[in-house]
Amino acid sequence: MKFAKEIENASYDLPSDWRPYLIHYKLLKKAIRLVVAELRTRGLLDIEKGGGQLKFSYEFDGDVKNPQPCIKITVDEAAARLIPDLIPTPSTTSILKIKLVKDSEFFHLLLQGLTHASVLQSTEQKRLSGTVDALETQLAKAASPKKQKEMYIWRDIFKLYMDASVFETNKKVDYSMQSFEKSKQQLQWFTKELERLNLASKLGSKNSKEALKRFLQMNSELADFKRFHSLNYTAMTKILKKHDKQSGLTARTEFPTFAKDNVAIVENVLLALYSTITSKLISIVPQIDNHNCPICFGIAWRPIRLECGHVFCVRCLIKAHRRKLFDCPVCRRKHAVGNADATNLDKSLQNFFMMYFPREIQEKRRENEKEQAMQDMEAITGRAWTMYSTRDSPCTIM
Numbered sequence: 001m002k003f004a005k006e007i008e009n010a011s012y013d014l015p016s017d018w019r020p021y022l023i024h025y026k027l028l029k030k031a032i033r034l035v036v037a038e039l040r041t042r043g044l045l046d047i048e049k050g051g052g053q054l055k056f057s058y059e060f061d062g063d064v065k066n067p068q069p070c071i072k073i074t075v076d077e078a079a080a081r082l083i084p085d086l087i088p089t090p091s092t093t094s095i096l097k098i099k100l101v102k103d104s105e106f107f108h109l110l111l112q113g114l115t116h117a118s119v120l121q122s123t124e125q126k127r128l129s130g131t132v133d134a135l136e137t138q139l140a141k142a143a144s145p146k147k148q149k150e151m152y153i154w155r156d157i158f159k160l161y162m163d164a165s166v167f168e169t170n171k172k173v174d175y176s177m178q179s180f181e182k183s184k185q186q187l188q189w190f191t192k193e194l195e196r197l198n199l200a201s202k203l204g205s206k207n208s209k210e211a212l213k214r215f216l217q218m219n220s221e222l223a224d225f226k227r228f229h230s231l232n233y234t235a236m237t238k239i240l241k242k243h244d245k246q247s248g249l250t251a252r253t254e255f256p257t258f259a260k261d262n263v264a265i266v267e268n269v270l271l272a273l274y275s276t277i278t279s280k281l282i283s284i285v286p287q288i289d290n291h292n293c294p295i296c297f298g299i300a301w302r303p304i305r306l307e308c309g310h311v312f313c314v315r316c317l318i319k320a321h322r323r324k325l326f327d328c329p330v331c332r333r334k335h336a337v338g339n340a341d342a343t344n345l346d347k348s349l350q351n352f353f354m355m356y357f358p359r360e361i362q363e364k365r366r367e368n369e370k371e372q373a374m375q376d377m378e379a380i381t382g383r384a385w386t387m388y389s390t391r392d393s394p395c396t397i398m
Contacts, residue, residue, distance in 0.1 A: 003238050004029065007231055018228055021233040023113040029242065031106040034248050038102040044071065058250045060258040061109075064115075065259070067107040069097045069251075073246060106243070107251075110236065111259060117232055124225055125269050129276065131218050136280045142208040143285050145355045152359070153202050155285045157194065157212070162282065166191040166219060167226070167274045175233035180226050187223055191216065208268060215281070222273060229270065233351040286356050294330055295320075297351060298367065299360040305346040308333040314345075315368055 004025050004308045039045045055074040062068035073096045143154035166186045168174060194200050194285045203209050240252045293300040295316040302314035317337055320329070326338030353361060377383075 003235070007235055010227070010231055014224055014228055018120060018224075021117045022228070023110070023117070023239075025235045025239060028109060028113075028239045030248055031102070032046055032239075032243050034102040035100070035106050035243065038100065039247055042098070044098070050241075058254055060254055064111050064259055064365050067104055067111060069100050069103045069107060069249075069254075071100065071249075072096070073098065080309065092336075096294075103247070103249070108273045109257065110239070112253075114232075114236070114259065117228075120228075121225075121269050125273065128218065128222065128225070128273055131214070132223075132273075132276050132280055135214050135218065136284070138207065138211045138214070139281060142205060142211045146393075148358065150203065151285055151356070153199060153333070155287065156197070156207070157199050157280050157283055159287060160197070160199070161190055164193075165279075166190060166269075175230050177230050177234055180223070180230040183223055183226055187219055201308055218277075222277075225273075226270065227304050228339050229241060232291065286352075288357060291353065291357070298364050299357055300349075301353065301361050301364040303349045304339055304340055304344045304354070305349070306333070306336040306344065308336045310336075311346065311349065313364070316369070332382055 007022065007025055011022055025229065057072045058069065060067060060069050060074055139154070145151055145153045151260050163184045166183050168179075200209070200212055203212060237252075240255060243251050250271050254291070288299060291299060293316055294310070294311040295312060298313065300313045303311045304314050304317050305311050306328055308328050309330050310328055312329075317340060320326070322339050327333060328336035
């Protein structure tokens with residue numbers, strides 16, 4: 001299937017009011033014929049066959065509102081004879097700048113399409129940003145620490161969402177259709193996992209159920225937004241490739257640099273929307289992985305912040321002291337552990353843990369109590385003990 005038909009079919013999956021903002025691929029294809037016709041008429045298609053010493057470069061003058069592509073040629077007398085509308089100078093070589101009228105019309109049409117698309121992206125950015133803000137307020141209530149059960153369900157939902165990696169969060173957006181298809185597949189996987197794990201049905205409040213519905217709808221709209229840009233980006237890439245193949249020019253190299261401001265706007269919009277979801281929504285319910293002790297990998301309960309800034313649970317630092325390991329286990333800063341005392345307790349972080357991780361703290365306390373009991377028994381009996389109880393330990397008779 002030809003791309004013109006592919007983009008037409010794919011556009012039907014987009015909201016109907018978005019379709020007029022797609023690049024007009026068919027019109028651009030027709031414009032290329034006029035570009036080639038102009039080059040042929042002026043003898044510029046076959047200029048390399050004329051012999052003599054010839055150097056030429058393809059450049060853009062003007063600006064995005066008025067693009068002026070031209071060919072800059074350094075010619076000798078033999079090559080100049082192939083250009084009917086130019087008169088060679090008396091010198092043996094001449095530098096000529098030839099403005100390409102039909103090529104200018106082609107790029108004016110392409111830039112007009114990109115500018116037109118930027119109008120839609122500006123409108124959609126405001127709308128989606130407003131959706132994120134409203135959802136942030138709704139989720140702050142639905143997943144409040146005061147509603148502990150709901151908060152833990154939302155933590156599982158957001159962890160699943162991050163595992164899905166629906167959208168890019170790095171510094172550069174991939175506009176290819178393959179990237180869109182991957183985002184679509186990951187969003188479908190996320191939705192199916194929600195159903196498989198019954199996370200949606202576990203949400204108790206009406207507010208939470210509505211928030212999840214809006215969250216899924218917002219991601220679906222953002223996927224459509226990415227598809228729109230993927231179609232435009234692919235259309236631009238293919239039409240520039242076709243332009244260069246038929247004209248012999250180098251627009252694929254020169255045009256993106258010339259139009260970088262327009263391209264940057266699109267990229268910045270998508271990255272801003274992706275990062276906003278993470279910063280405003282996902283962060284509402286903190287994940288335990290971001291607050292684990294780097295030694296025992298459990299929650300850093302009774303968090304001790306060393307002078308180097310690294311945080312550990314008090315239990316692990318007590319063990320480090322007993323073993324005379326006084327340097328920071330992460331950055332190896334000298335005596336960072338040895339210098340720590342009760343004043344290094346991060347009380348604000350401790351209060352934060354108590355608010356958002358009550359279950360993990362309770363589990364960590366049980367583990368600490370078991371470990372302390374084991375150490376007490378070792379001190380009393382002089383024998384080595386394990387963390388297993390008698391019931392849990394394997395049978396030694398058989």
